[in-house]
Amino acid sequence: MIIESSDEVPRLKWPRRFPVPRDFGVAQNSRIVEGKSWPKPKGAKRITTLRIYRYEPDNDGPPSIDTFIVDVDDCGPMLLDALIWIKYKVDSTLTFRRSCREGVCGSCAMTIDGTNWTACTRAMDELSEPATIYPLANLPVIKDLVSDQTHLFAQHALTEPWLKTETPAPEHERVQSVEQRQALDGYYECIMCFCCTSGCPSHWWNGDRFLGPAALLTAWRWLADSRDEGRGERLDALDDPFRLYRCHTILNCTRTCPRGLNPGKAIAEIKRMMLDRGG
Ligand code: SF4
Ligand code: SF4
């Protein structure tokens, strides 16, 4: 069955517990300990409590959870606003990525109350009290909420995300019909936040060889492009027991995409195209 829309996949209503215990089987000095509790800001009338993962690579100590109390009348409405408020008013060492603050750059993805999402599109009034904030799961942590995504970008680059052509360039642009252009809807909008890949159990287990939902959605975006002339070699590159076929249609990816995209469907479309060509 091919799911046509991410709305058809039941979304978990902000589960509060990460499905795999974070301390499961990790070395003693990697176990998360209770960190610092910061005082309530003076004069604050409306507050929210954030329990935030901290890791300082220059110390030998284990990661910790610090507790911050945010004056919600003194900052903007989104979680990213609260993190920026903490950085400027409470603890300048708190480290996280952000750029656009409008859900289009993908930088601020993190695990928020147990679900991967972008902090700039997550409203504070949707959070638990207290809310838990971790870096994206299953990635090495560089510092605090910043994870190392080098491997994920390398997997993305493996899909060769550019238009491949052999025929001579026309005098003007390579045109598409309205329908051909619409075939890319739901795929070209990916912001490479990697919420999906971080939440994919198959990628946890085989992330060295399985490309994961973000890269595969991009692969389909180019396979589906009527102007692209590299379909055969693109399919050859994916025709591998691990790169594509380690997707077991668990659909965590589709549930957690902050853009409402459907990587699970993109992967099913690639498998169908592979079958159609007899692969
Ligand atoms: S559908 Fe495939 S890619 Fe998506 S979470 Fe499941 S196994 Fe991972
Ligand atoms: S498919 Fe969605 S969750 Fe995955 S990288 Fe793209 S925007 Fe992020």
Ligand code: FES
């Ligand atoms: S800051 Fe760009 S997506 Fe959040």
